[in-house]
Amino acid sequence: MDVMTLSLWAAAYLALGAFSGFFAGLLGIGGGLVMVPALTMMFAAQPQFPPGEVLHLALGTSMATIIFTAVASLRTHHSHGAVLWGVFRTITPGILLGTGVGTLFASSVPTRPLAIFFAFFVSIVALQMAMNLKPKPSRELPGALGIGAVGFGIGALSSLVAIGGGALTVPFLTWCNVRVQNAIGTSAAVGLPIAIGGTLGYIFNGWREPGLPVGSLGFVYLPALAVLVVATTSSTQAQLGPLAMLTGKIHNDEYFGEQEVYYIELDATLPVARPGGSSIDLPLDVTYQGCADAGLCYPPITKQ
Numbered sequence: 001m002d003v004m005t006l007s008l009w010a011a012a013y014l015a016l017g018a019f020s021g022f023f024a025g026l027l028g029i030g031g032g033l034v035m036v037p038a039l040t041m042m043f044a045a046q047p048q049f050p051p052g053e054v055l056h057l058a059l060g061t062s063m064a065t066i067i068f069t070a071v072a073s074l075r076t077h078h079s080h081g082a083v084l085w086g087v088f089r090t091i092t093p094g095i096l097l098g099t100g101v102g103t104l105f106a107s108s109v110p111t112r113p114l115a116i117f118f119a120f121f122v123s124i125v126a127l128q129m130a131m132n133l134k135p136k137p138s139r140e141l142p143g144a145l146g147i148g149a150v151g152f153g154i155g156a157l158s159s160l161v162a163i164g165g166g167a168l169t170v171p172f173l174t175w176c177n178v179r180v181q182n183a184i185g186t187s188a189a190v191g192l193p194i195a196i197g198g199t200l201g202y203i204f205n206g207w208r209e210p211g212l213p214v215g216s217l218g219f220v221y222l223p224a225l226a227v228l229v230v231a232t233t234s235s236t237q238a239q240l241g242p243l244a245m246l247t248g249k250i251h252n253d254e255y256f257g258e259q260e261v262y263y264i265e266l267d268a269t270l271p272v273a274r275p276g277g278s279s280i281d282l283p284l285d286v287t288y289q290g291c292a293d294a295g296l297c298y299p300p301i302t303k304q
Contacts, residue, residue: 012042013224017065017231032162033122035062039224040115048213055111055118057212060103060202060219062162065228066195070164073188082185084178087147091190094148095165096197098155103201106160107219114160121161128167135175142176154190159198164191251291261291 020034039058043049049057077083106114141147150172158165166187173183199220206212206219215223246267248260289300 009042009046010223010227013227014231016042017228020232032059032062032066032164033125035065035228036118036162042224043221046213050211052111053206053209053212053219055114056107056202056206056219057216057221059106059160059162060199060206061221061225061228063159063195063198063202064220064225065232066162066164066191067199068229069232070188070191070195074192077185077188080181080185082181083189084182084186085189087141087173087178087186088189090144090147091151091154092193094151094153095155095190095193098152098157099159099194099197100155100201101152102156102159103198103205105156107202107205118161121157125167135171137174137177139176141173141178151190155194155197158194159201162198163194164188165194166191259289259291 016035016038020038036055036058039061040055043054043057044051074083142150154165154168154172157168164187166184169187169190170183173186174180178186203218203220206216209219212219213221215221246262248262248266251259251261287300287302
């Protein structure tokens, strides 16, 4: 492959890393759900990649990128005291065992059924997001054996689709009456052993696979990994999406003009595109004011 072709593919990997990191942060999904299909198509377009292994290489390479974003995310949540380290220590052995079994299974399954499973999983995640399906806190955390078993399932499924497990760990912990902040923080920490175990699994299971392109470490394609890591970890700017909230009733005030007023608890959603899907500190200024049913509105108040 000539220098020009290598440069073009490097630029493509760089764009993919930035793109997947942006949408992972904006939509709150794992970057692997964006990266795996794109890498599969990119690898398939290059003659040195065996057609039967492009998806395995995409999964392994995507999983390896999660290691670097997971470290940054873990440090941020730990600094906020949001990680339940007791849960982390209990669930990690199951996670590692699950990723080992998951990568072994993924490596032995042909590309087509593996691609169908990946598409099915993405559809379930999309449906969950579209319908805002969240489990209601209805029980307590199980014992060590139960948490380990759940960790096994999370690790196996996460390694099959190359995600950090947030789409699975957070719902489980909130279902077990864990505060949302701690559920997210602990999930971020759990993403590291998922990524390490999954990456080692894809390396081991692809180690003796014949015909892999030069630069492959098992099912991890190192040239793409190097560029993707730079792209997903170098961005420092958070980008905000459109604010989503219910429309209130219009109140006409002689000083402030038309104001929207609400008589119920108000939920507002502000999507944030985080660097590589990692966690960041983002101060926001919120301005609000009260209005009397009959009379004037009060002066606006701004709080951070």
